Amino acid sequence: MPGTSPTRTASSTDPPLVAEELLTESRKHPGRLAGAIAVLLVAAFLIDSFAGAQIDWGVVRHYLGAGFLIQGLGMTLLLTLVAMVLGVVLGVLIAVMRLSKNPVTSGVAWFYVWVFRGTPVYLQLLLWFNLALVFPMVSIPGIYSARTVDVMTPFVAAALGLGINQGAYTSEVVRAGLLSVDEGQVEAAYAIGMGRLRTLYRVVLPQAMRVIVPPIGNETIGMLKTTSLASAVGVTEILLQAQHAYYVNNRIMELLIVCAVWYLAAVSVLSVVQFYVERHFAKGSSRPLPPTPLQRLRAAAGRKPVLR
Amino acid sequence: MTTPTTIATATSTTESPLLRAEAVHKYFGDHHVLRGIDLDVARGEVLCLLGPSGSGKSTFLRCINHLETIHSGRIWLGDETIGYRQQGARLVERPEREIVRQRRAMGMVFQRFNLFPHRTALQNVIEGPVQVRRENPKSARERGVSLLERVGLGDKLDAYPRQLSGGQQQRVAIARALAMEPRLMLFDEPTSALDPELVGEVLTVMKDLADSGLTMIVVTHEIGFAREVADRVAFMDGGRILEIGSPAEVLDSPQHERTKTFLSRVL
Numbered sequence: 001m002p003g004t005s006p007t008r009t010a011s012s013t014d015p016p017l018v019a020e021e022l023l024t025e026s027r028k029h030p031g032r033l034a035g036a037i038a039v040l041l042v043a044a045f046l047i048d049s050f051a052g053a054q055i056d057w058g059v060v061r062h063y064l065g066a067g068f069l070i071q072g073l074g075m076t077l078l079l080t081l082v083a084m085v086l087g088v089v090l091g092v093l094i095a096v097m098r099l100s101k102n103p104v105t106s107g108v109a110w111f112y113v114w115v116f117r118g119t120p121v122y123l124q125l126l127l128w129f130n131l132a133l134v135f136p137m138v139s140i141p142g143i144y145s146a147r148t149v150d151v152m153t154p155f156v157a158a159a160l161g162l163g164i165n166q167g168a169y170t171s172e173v174v175r176a177g178l179l180s181v182d183e184g185q186v187e188a189a190y191a192i193g194m195g196r197l198r199t200l201y202r203v204v205l206p207q208a209m210r211v212i213v214p215p216i217g218n219e220t221i222g223m224l225k226t227t228s229l230a231s232a233v234g235v236t237e238i239l240l241q242a243q244h245a246y247y248v249n250n251r252i253m254e255l256l257i258v259c260a261v262w263y264l265a266a267v268s269v270l271s272v273v274q275f276y277v278e279r280h281f282a283k284g285s286s287r288p289l290p291p292t293p294l295q296r297l298r299a300a301a302g303r304k305p306v307l308r
Numbered sequence: 309m310t311t312p313t314t315i316a317t318a319t320s321t322t323e324s325p326l327l328r329a330e331a332v333h334k335y336f337g338d339h340h341v342l343r344g345i346d347l348d349v350a351r352g353e354v355l356c357l358l359g360p361s362g363s364g365k366s367t368f369l370r371c372i373n374h375l376e377t378i379h380s381g382r383i384w385l386g387d388e389t390i391g392y393r394q395q396g397a398r399l400v401e402r403p404e405r406e407i408v409r410q411r412r413a414m415g416m417v418f419q420r421f422n423l424f425p426h427r428t429a430l431q432n433v434i435e436g437p438v439q440v441r442r443e444n445p446k447s448a449r450e451r452g453v454s455l456l457e458r459v460g461l462g463d464k465l466d467a468y469p470r471q472l473s474g475g476q477q478q479r480v481a482i483a484r485a486l487a488m489e490p491r492l493m494l495f496d497e498p499t500s501a502l503d504p505e506l507v508g509e510v511l512t513v514m515k516d517l518a519d520s521g522l523t524m525i526v527v528t529h530e531i532g533f534a535r536e537v538a539d540r541v542a543f544m545d546g547g548r549i550l551e552i553g554s555p556a557e558v559l560d561s562p563q564h565e566r567t568k569t570f571l572s573r574v575l
Binding site: 185 | 375404405408409412416419422426435436
């Protein structure tokens with residue numbers, strides 16, 4: 001600062017500059033610096049305490065590659081996929097029913113959302129798992145019949161419970177998406193001779209997707225973590241595998257940290273997928289699409305020759 | 309096959325109107341929007357519907373392709389009643405399958421274009437042929453390209469609607485309607501949402517269609533277009549057609565007091 005003052009004093013006595021020579025300066029932000037220092041101090045404290053904590057990082061590293069945990073992660077991902085597919089299919093169906101002019105159809109849809117959004121998902125999992133207590137047999141008359149305990153395996157109970165619960169939430173998201181599409185779009189589709197179903201899946205749903213996809217992406221990430229509840233009904237997903245291991249070797253924190261790392265990794269991958277899916281459905285939107293990381297790299301590479 | 313009788317029938321069908329409305333009534337709740345519309349439109353004819361807003365002209369147009377239901381009366385396209393089938397003394401709404409088939413014979417152009425924003429100009433045009441008429445995508449594409457060239461947008465095939473001006477969007481919408489090879493085109497105030505300097509390009513395309521012999525019903529406020537292109541002009545007010553005749557008759561020497569007031573305001 002003092003180094004620049006001589007010029008300042010000199011110029012202040014000079015006659016006023018012409019407007020072209022008056023340069024602007026952006027405002028200083030002393031608060032930002034203070035904030036950054038405070039945050040770094042807290043971070044340093046946390047890192048220091050974890051370094052001194054009784055965590056055996058070697059054990060963490062060892063279990064990161066453990067086959068039984070990766071197997072559990074595979075089960076977590078499979079359950080996420082099955083539950084989300086079921087949830088989205090049910091969500092679209094319930095949303096369309098809810099918007100139907102038939103009061104019975106829309107009433108049933110309303111009831112579905114009321115029940116499955118109104119009770120804890122953990123409770124629903126337990127209900128599905130124990131279904132055999134009230135329905136000893138499941139059957140499609142004349143075609144198929146089996147004992148409920150044989151059908152309602154932990155995986156089936158968890159997939160049904162999570163998927164049906166998800167359907168209740170997704171239906172509200174889909175309903176909002178369908179309502180966001182302009183009525184004129186439906187009329188235009190009818191005018192070129194489309195029926196209602198074709199209008200729905202060629203014209204309305206693709207446009208509703210722009211509204212539907214971001215929250216569904218969020219919910220998929222939420223589902224990935226909610227599948228840990230399936231350990232309660234005995235699905236050997238990653239958390240239950242870790243629990244089985246630490247009941248034996250007592251490396252509780254180490255195994256939980258490994259699980260956290262795997263969950264974070266899976267969520268990060270899903271976030272990337274979400275980015276590209278959102279881009280796909282933003283086609284024709286008014287806002288320009290943000291460049292993909294690859295396009296950014298290419299742009300950066302392409303700019304160099306210009307600078308030369 | 310070609311007996312004199314068939315020839316006689318053939319002649320009589322060419323003489324009968326393409327579209328005929330008989331005593332069409334419509335209510336929105338308690339509001340009596342259409343109070344008995346009778347109208348014949350011949351093959352190849354261009355009819356302009358004029359009238360103040362709220363006169364029912366757009367509603368009537370939308371009844372023609374059954375985007376709106378009607379309360380009573382009949383609308384014939386060729387030898388079929390649109391939207392309803394007569395069973396004794398009752399008119400029963402047709403199943404969706406039949407309504408969809410009937411709509412395919414009519415193209416419609418909307419005030420607000422209503423292009424599909426998630427599809428390019430060409431995709432908008434071939435959507436009907438490929439999805440509805442099950443046309444082979446390759447030949448539909450070729451036809452789509454030549455239709456877009458016909459409306460002067462041969463260089464905008466891959467543009468999304470939002471990248472096009474209003475006039476360009478409306479011309480894509482016209483090409484989209486033409487792609488279904490309709491027997492009748494319905495235009496619902498096609499230039500009302502356009503900036504004044506873009507109106508001309510759309511009207512030029514419409515005039516070109518009229519010259520090619522397409523049957524058109526045009527709801528419009530463009531008196532100049534009506535005078536130059538229309539075979540007949542109808543003036544609507546209060547849910548009725550108050551007068552109908554050649555542009556010279558209706559626009560230059562209107563008989564009805566309401567028509568005179570309306571024309572003095574818009575001209």
